[in-house]
Amino acid sequence: MDTSIEISSFLSTRVKVLAPFGGLPLSSFLQSPPDSAEPFADDRIEAIAALSDRLMKDPSIRKDPANVAVAFWLRRANLNRFKTSHKARIHAAPEVVWTPAGRVFHVAPSNVDTLFLYSWALAYLCGNANIVRLSKQQPAQVQALLEAFSRTAESAPCLLTQNRFVTYEHDEEISGVFSAWCDHRIVWGGNATVEALRKVPLNPHASERSFASKFSYSMVKAAAVLALAPPDLHQLASACFNDLFWFDQAACSSPQVMFWVGSTADTEAASRLLLDALQSVADRRGYVADLALASTRLSAAFDLCLRSEATVDLSRSALVTVQLLGNESLSKEICGGGYLRMIHLETSLGILSLLDRGDQTITHFGFERSELLQLAPGFGSRGVDRLIPLGEALAFDPIWDGFDLVEDCMRRISIRI
Amino acid sequence: MSILSPASELLEIAPYSLPQQAKERLLLPKLRALTAHHLVHCPDYARLVKGVFPHFNPEVSASAEDLPFLPVSLFKEHDLKSIPDDEVVKILTSSGTTGQRTSRIHLNHETARVQAAVLVKLVQHFIGSSRLPMVILDHPGVVKDRTSFSARGAGILGMAQFGHRPFYALNDDLSLNLPGLKRYLDESKSPTILLFGFTFMVWQGLVRALESAGETIDLSRGLLVHSGGWKKLQDQAVSHEQFRQRLREVTRLEQVINFYGMVEQVGGVYFENPLHYLHAPIYSDIIIRDPRTLKPVPDGTPGLIQVLSAIPTSYPGHSLLTEDLGVIRGVDHPDLAMKGRYFEVLGRVPKAELRGCSDTVEPKQKVT
Numbered sequence: 001m002d003t004s005i006e007i008s009s010f011l012s013t014r015v016k017v018l019a020p021f022g023g024l025p026l027s028s029f030l031q032s033p034p035d036s037a038e039p040f041a042d043d044r045i046e047a048i049a050a051l052s053d054r055l056m057k058d059p060s061i062r063k064d065p066a067n068v069a070v071a072f073w074l075r076r077a078n079l080n081r082f083k084t085s086h087k088a089r090i091h092a093a094p095e096v097v098w099t100p101a102g103r104v105f106h107v108a109p110s111n112v113d114t115l116f117l118y119s120w121a122l123a124y125l126c127g128n129a130n131i132v133r134l135s136k137q138q139p140a141q142v143q144a145l146l147e148a149f150s151r152t153a154e155s156a157p158c159l160l161t162q163n164r165f166v167t168y169e170h171d172e173e174i175s176g177v178f179s180a181w182c183d184h185r186i187v188w189g190g191n192a193t194v195e196a197l198r199k200v201p202l203n204p205h206a207s208e209r210s211f212a213s214k215f216s217y218s219m220v221k222a223a224a225v226l227a228l229a230p231p232d233l234h235q236l237a238s239a240c241f242n243d244l245f246w247f248d249q250a251a252c253s254s255p256q257v258m259f260w261v262g263s264t265a266d267t268e269a270a271s272r273l274l275l276d277a278l279q280s281v282a283d284r285r286g287y288v289a290d291l292a293l294a295s296t297r298l299s300a301a302f303d304l305c306l307r308s309e310a311t312v313d314l315s316r317s318a319l320v321t322v323q324l325l326g327n328e329s330l331s332k333e334i335c336g337g338g339y340l341r342m343i344h345l346e347t348s349l350g351i352l353s354l355l356d357r358g359d360q361t362i363t364h365f366g367f368e369r370s371e372l373l374q375l376a377p378g379f380g381s382r383g384v385d386r387l388i389p390l391g392e393a394l395a396f397d398p399i400w401d402g403f404d405l406v407e408d409c410m411r412r413i414s415i416r417i
Numbered sequence: 418m419s420i421l422s423p424a425s426e427l428l429e430i431a432p433y434s435l436p437q438q439a440k441e442r443l444l445l446p447k448l449r450a451l452t453a454h455h456l457v458h459c460p461d462y463a464r465l466v467k468g469v470f471p472h473f474n475p476e477v478s479a480s481a482e483d484l485p486f487l488p489v490s491l492f493k494e495h496d497l498k499s500i501p502d503d504e505v506v507k508i509l510t511s512s513g514t515t516g517q518r519t520s521r522i523h524l525n526h527e528t529a530r531v532q533a534a535v536l537v538k539l540v541q542h543f544i545g546s547s548r549l550p551m552v553i554l555d556h557p558g559v560v561k562d563r564t565s566f567s568a569r570g571a572g573i574l575g576m577a578q579f580g581h582r583p584f585y586a587l588n589d590d591l592s593l594n595l596p597g598l599k600r601y602l603d604e605s606k607s608p609t610i611l612l613f614g615f616t617f618m619v620w621q622g623l624v625r626a627l628e629s630a631g632e633t634i635d636l637s638r639g640l641l642v643h644s645g646g647w648k649k650l651q652d653q654a655v656s657h658e659q660f661r662q663r664l665r666e667v668t669r670l671e672q673v674i675n676f677y678g679m680v681e682q683v684g685g686v687y688f689e690n691p692l693h694y695l696h697a698p699i700y701s702d703i704i705i706r707d708p709r710t711l712k713p714v715p716d717g718t719p720g721l722i723q724v725l726s727a728i729p730t731s732y733p734g735h736s737l738l739t740e741d742l743g744v745i746r747g748v749d750h751p752d753l754a755m756k757g758r759y760f761e762v763l764g765r766v767p768k769a770e771l772r773g774c775s776d777t778v779e780p781k782q783k784v785t
Contacts, residue, residue, distance in 0.1 A: 292767045294709045295721075295740055299490040305468040306461055306495055312469040317709040 007177060015174055018134060019146040019165040020153035029164055030181050034102045037127035037158075039410055040083040047156040048121055049076035054148050061148065064141045066246055066394075070114040073396060074121055082125060082398070082406065097413040100127030101207070104409060105182035107175075107197060109189040109211075110135040111250045113142050118396040119186055119405070120163065126409035129162045131178050136167055175200045182206050184409060190214075190252075209408050211401055214252035214360035214383075215332040218243065218390060219348060222262030222270035224366025236365065237277035239391025243363055244278070244319065245287060246394050249336040253361040253386070253393045256334055257341045259351055261366075267344045275316060282318035289318065293337020300335040307331075330354050352378045359383030360401060365390040420454060422531040423447035424684070424700045424727035432538050432698035433755035437748045440699050440757055445481055447727040448735060452484055455733035458499035462487075462733040482704060482713045486723055486736040489681045492520035498732045500525045505731070511568050511680045520681050525731040532684035532728055533575075535700050539686055540579050543674055544640060550605040551580020552598065552639075554614025554623055556587040568680045569615055572644065576613045587618070593626040599634065610638050615645035616675070620660065627667040636668040642688075644676045648765060657693065677762055682737055684728040687760075694746045694759040701726040703760055705745055706738065716745040719763055740766045 008027030017026060024032065037044065055061045055071035062068055072078075090098065104123040108116035120132050134142065146165055153159035168174050179185055179202045187197045190213035202208055218240070228236060243255055260267035281287075289297075297320045301312045309326035319338035324330075330341075345351065348371060351362075362384055364372065372387050385402035388395070398405045427443065435443070453475040455462045466473055470485040491497065498505070504525045511520040524532070553573055560570045560577075577583050584601045588594050602610065614622070619641065627633060641664070650660065661673050677695045678686040687695040687703075697703055704713050705720040714720045722743040725736050742763040749756050 289709050291708055295488075295490075295766045298711075298738070299488045302465060302469065302488050302491050303494055305465055306491075310468055311471060314469065314711055317707075 011174070011177065014171060015166050015168045017164055017166050018138070020150040020160050020163065023153075023160045023164075026164060026166070030177070032161075034100065034129040035127070035158070035162055037100060037162075039098050039100060039126045040079075040086050041127060043156075043158055044125055044127070045076065045079045045083065047152070047159050048074050048079055048125065050156055051149060051152040051159075052076070054152050055145070058144070058148060060144050061141075065242070066114050067141050067145065069395070070117050070145070073118065079125065082122075086406070095415050097415060098410045099413060101409050101411050102128060102183035103181055104128045104130050104184045104186060105178045106130060106132040107185070107187045107189060107193060108132055108134050109193070110137075111190075112247050112252075112394075113139055114145070115188060115396070116142075116165070117145060119188065120165075122398055122405050123184075123186070123409045124163065126406060128184075128409055130164070131181070132163070132165045133175075133178070134165060134167045136169060138167070170196065172196075172200050179203060179206070183411075184208070185210075186405075186408070187211065207408065209403055209405070211252070213358065214401065215334070215358050216253045216255050216361035216393065217351070217359070217363070218255040218258040218393075219351065219362050219364045219367070220258060220260055220270070220274070220390070221366030222260050222266035225270035225274055226266060233273060233277050234281070236390065237274060237281045239389075240274065240278055241281045241285070241287075242391055243393035244340065245282070245338065248290060248293060249338060250334060251394055254334075254336070255340070255361075255363055255393055256332075257330065257343060259343050259345050259348070261345050261348050261350075263346075264344060271321075271342060275313075275319070275321060279316045279318050287318060289338050293335075293339075297335050297337050297339035300339055304331075304341070332356070332358055348375050349378065351375075355379060355382045355384055357381070357383045361386040361388065361393055363388055363390045363393045420527070420730055422527050422728050422730045423450055424535060425531050427699050427727065428531075428534055428538060430699055432535075432542055432700070433696060433757060435699050436756045437758055440702075441481070444699065444702060444725070444727055448481060448484055448725055449475065449479065451727065451730065451735040454730060455499050455735070459497060459733050461495060461497050462499070481702065481725060484725070484736050486738045487733060488738045489520065489679065489740060492522060492681050492734075493518040496521055496523065497734075498523040500731045509568070509571060509680045509683065522680055522683065522734065523732050524683065528683065528729050528731040535684045535698075535728060536575060536686060537578075539688060539698055540576070540642075543642070543688060544579060544609070544611060548579060548581045549609050549611040549640075550601075550607050551577065551583045551611045551613065552601065553577065553583050553585050554587060554612060554619050554643075555585060556589050556591055557585040558589055569645075571680070572615070573613065576642065580611045580613075587622045591618075591622055593622055593630075595627075595630070595632060595634065602635070602638075608638060609640055610636070612636070612639050612641040612670075614641075614643055616643045616647060616660075617645060617649045619643050619664070620650055620655065624660075624664050624667060628663070633667050633669075636670040639668070639670045640672040640674070641670055642674050642676065644678065646765070647762070651764065679724070679737075679739065682724050682726050682729070682734050685724050685726040690750075690753055690755045690759055692746075692750070692753070692759070694761055696755050696759040697757050699757070700728060702758060703743070703745070705743060705760070708742075708766065711738075716748070719744040721766070722760070722762070742766060 011026050015026060052071050052074035106119045116132050116134055120130055123130050179200050183206050185202055185206060185208045187194050187210040194210040194212055260271055301320045301322050304310055304322050305312050308324055308328045311323045313321045319340055322341045324341055324343050364387055456475060466485045473485050505523045506526050507524040507529055509522040555573060560573050586594055586598045664670050674689050676686055676688045685701045687697060690696040702725045704723040706723055707714050708721045719742055722739045722741045724739060729735050743760050745760045748758045
């Protein structure tokens, strides 16, 4: 029995290749050996930079700030930074030789539309061949990104031969083919996706990095907000706006709970200042909450008010805030659409008792470096692996959930004489 | 010992006889009294008002717009009631599609009594006080299990009291019992026949059934009262006008009255006026709010429907923010005998698409 023919027939009926246009059919792509590319090879950097240029010039891409962010991230200067840090990696351990892992299978999340491109770009930069699985329904902005990829691949053969962006219904058989094909599997998409993919056997030689559902916070020092001049307050509110409202507040790193650190009087005054400023940023940018989410967040606020000691503020159209007053345990459910729970703390140490291993990012404002360095060891084996400035919650970082995605996508060869 | 429902004081007044201003003068103190009542008797309600409407003071005379409201969805998660358990005589549940949670509405004797009395006043306004032969456009099984009051079953039982010899026109498999219906009509000498059913049942079980069988039936004596979500008809791109038109084509039925209501607000029933807009009777009223700012919007601007009712004393359901979108079409229309405010329901707020991290897994679908 010729299994390759059998595979090729079900792949062609059940899997749709979204990008690039042309190139080998998927079944032949699976059988071609990966390029013997070096990590951070110049032709790959140039190809991604060309994609970045195309995205930056495309007016339909430019309409969406998250697309602009990914285009900016893919620019040549940023890619060269990775190359430089790879040189530092080699310099630090000259007896280790790094080569690409080979083939990487990515399962992309659908709550953060642009994430697939970051995940792909890192693996591709490291010299790998890639299959990226996207969910069945792609929003227009993802379609625009894929279109730009295909156009760029027309004049960059290495993009065409080494990558396939595909979609298919959840299907263990197909995921099984890609999992047998790959040397490294990256599973985004939270607990349910991770659980589903874990059931799909992985090539015994392959490694896997999976990203479970996460929960994130903001932590603001009230006195620091009160000390801001109006233009600086506006700037802080703009930064906060991006954190809160991109991807409908549904990304793993979107803040769901804001800790206000300081005296009661300070936090009351400071939170009012920042939230009002946030509302004016929303008004100026013409932000309108999603109708369905506006209804969901209202229900969530009333529901929480019955479950916990809380006060609800419905006075702002951009977001519903719930001030939690008691010491009840914190639900780590995500509502989204401009729903922010707030907790007053006397000191930043107060967050420690609320953390668990599902926690990821804390965006902070107004804290000294030393205070954060003092706080972090207290996280212990629980969660939180990113303490970053307010406004950068959704900035992609190759260290994610505490794992180094770049090193994941390479193989290390140790040499001892 | 339970208090009287404030709406019972309105039962002597014809339900659509008061111009808006006069109606508000009567209704507002009752709504305020109910707010004060539930604040005292429902600790959860008091907690919500304190937490969400901290500036509300029941002592100060508030306008209807300033009264606290609860989202209807809250009744799905919480048993909110203002009576001790031993006073509960009936628990109504919403229909809800499979997998959804249903609301649980607790009634005591008084709330159930006034709700029923209000329904009588409203229905009699349209059909008069004599009991009519009645055709129910549903299958008899829907009311068999009387211990579980599904919204559909409860609605049918509520309406059945206005007819006699009710005939269920659908078979258990929801197909139309056309011979049975024809026989029932032949045997009935009454100049008017009352028909009642849920909108989609009327559409699927009567209109579509007759259309696809190529049959017609003479219901020109009929007065159809129907209610229920328009979602399934919207999916089939059927407007209210088309519904009435195609109904007329296969049944010659001219008198069709839709009504809007929800199990979460018992007795808050809005029948269509002759302009086919939904009309608020003296016991209840509506406010339209911006879905995001939650501020009341001017007449003619679409928004979320808030329903107010002077009836419920057993649970805090006198002021509810629905998940329905609507628009106020007018007040005290000079050509209408029915006074007061009227409106149109535009549809349901779309369900939030869950975009948590974990939605790359689509429902398992076995491809063969």
